[in-house]
Amino acid sequence: MRDLAPEDPAAIGPYRLTGSLGEGGMGKVYLAQSRGRRRVAVKVVRPEIAADPGFRERFRREIEAARAVGGFWTAPIVDADPDAATPWVATDYIAAPNLAEHVNEYGPYGVDELVSLTVGLAEALETIHRAGLVHRDLKPSNILATDDGPRVIDFGISKAVQGLTTLTDTGLIIGSPGFMSPEQASGGRVGPSSDIFSLGTVLVFAATGKGPFDAESIPAMLYRVVHDTPSLNGVPEGLQEVLAACLEKSAERRPTPGKLLDRLNGASLPAPTRPMQRHEATTATSPAQTAAEPTPAVDARVSHPTWGYSDGGKILIGLGLLISIGTILYYLLSGDDGLWESLVVPGLVFFIPGSVLCLWATRHPREVVIEVTGQGLNYVHLHWNWRGLWGDVQSVTLAPFRHPGIDRVYWEVKATWGDNWNPVAQVPKPFRVKGHPRAARILLLFTGAATTRAELTRLDVALRHHAAGKYNPDPALIALLRSS
Incomplete structure (x- = not known):
């Protein structure tokens, strides 16, 4: 992350800019804060691209489709303004190194880690494609290596599968040599199977530290992508067949993300066997953390304003x-x-x-807050504050909740205890559950479908990590996070 330059704006939309994260073919990316001090990455489209007569409509339609992308493996879009003087899109901020930095720092992935990466990215592509999008630029620098799995970024301005003309009218080429599909490198029609080819190149890089089509020059690299057999030297034997299928020259012969997941037959997702140290990153959504002891990515703090x-x-x-x-x-x-x-x-x-x-x-609104950490749950409501430790908690649920007569859906984080401990004397009254003396809860209210999915995904991931077998996600939550 770099300091803002004199020519950089102080704010984009409702977000106050705090630093510059990078610049690419589509535009410049900034680190920013919302009025509630939520950190986001804001990508501002280049003026010459925004001036194209059809761009704003294409951009608007892609953003609407991208808002539907949920799941566990993406950085969701939280806001956008395609009608602004300079169009922009804001995504959830994730402080983590990208895959290229991680491999350079710690070396290629082992077999278990590679399986985890494969199924995580396959599920991410499945949700992206279900929303009607094609990423078109899946590469190591667009994948963040967090403590609880990969996160795919920069999919909000890709080409929609149906109904849009190309985004290359202005001369912009989306894609990276060495990670493009043959049809993309040769200027052909690009669809979801193109992302599968790029997925294969990314996984070869993760397994070996180099791409399957590396060459000394870009033209030579593109020639190899279109005509040569990929190099799979160094890829674990058990995964060579899977990656070879992803790297088929014919788009029709490549597996879908769902077929990949079926082929791996529900492989387990083990915890990383090597430390994933936070360090200065250069991607749009992964700058360095400034705290001396950064909080692990699996911790979650979610809030909403109240009176x-x-x-x-x-x-x-x-x-x-x-x-x-x-x-x-x-x-x-x-x-x-x-x-x-x-x-x-x-x-x-x-x-x-x-x-x-x-x-x-x-x-002068205050915050209703739920924090999920390695120690336990922390509830905050106005002047009330209460913390429940994991050692005392018997079960945790995350489920929708409706007040009688109120046409709003709240989300309830409820913890319960066994018969050997009575929390009533320790739990403030606002957190007690009527009729359940051994339970405490807090209700959260979100605005907008994209924000709801982003915040619930954050809570769900943290609870899966910290609460382990004590966490019981509600079927309605699972359906929402997996919905298109």
Whole structure:
């Protein structure tokens, strides 16, 4: 990450820019913060590309399709503005080295790690293709190596499978020599099977530290991609057949992501056997962390705004209401005059200050927060704070929740305990579950389908990692994260 240059803007849309992450063929990428201090990577399209008559419509349609991409293995799009003077798209920020940096730092992947990488990337492509997109630039620098698996980035401005003209009208070529498919390198029709070929080249790189078509020059490399047999020297024997199928010259003969997953027959996803140290990264969504001891990527902190402290205002309004009722009853029973003049006192003393305090609370929102860490769960709601340790937790669920009469879907993170421990005395009242004395919960409310999927994916990954067998994801959650 580099400091902002004098010519860089201070903000893009609602996001305040904090650094420059890089520049590519489509435009420049910045690290930015939302008003709630959520970090995102914002890609700004080059003006000459945005000036193309058909670009904005293509860009708008691709963004809409890309918002539907969920799952565990991607960095989701959280915001975009195709109609801005300079169009931009914001993706979830993931602090991790890319695959190229990881291989250069720690060496090629072992067999178990390679299987994990293969199934993770296959599932990522499955969700991308299901949304009607083709990545068109799958390469090591567009894959982040996080502690809990790969994340595919930069798929939000790829060519949609149906209904769009090419994005190369301006002379822009999407793709990287050595990782392109033969049809892409020769200017042919590009579809989902092109990503499978690129997947094969990426996996060969992960297994050997070099691509299957490496050459001294770009023209020679492109010639090898189109005409030569890929070099699989150094690829583990058990995976050579799988990668050879991905690297078939004929697009029709390559497997689909689903076929790849079936072929690997549900291979397990072991934890990395080598440390994945955080270091300075150069990709758009993987800059260096600035903290001395960075938080592991599997930890999660998710929040949403709620009203501020309005209890004082409500108490004043309540007192004013009681005094007003008492005053009215007194004058009705006594027959004395001066009722309306007497009602001015509670109005001035209680109603007006109470209303001001309530209005202040709406203008100064606070956060409802759930944190999932290696130690346990941390719930925060206004001035209430509670932490439950994993050693005491019996089970955890993440499920949708509806308040009666409220047309909103909240998401409930609920923890329960065994009979040998009673949390009631330790759990603040807002976190207790009526009818379940050994349970605590917090409710989260998200805005927009893309944000909901991104935040729930973050929670789901962290709970799978830290809660292990204690975590029970709700079927509705699984369906949402896997939906197109």
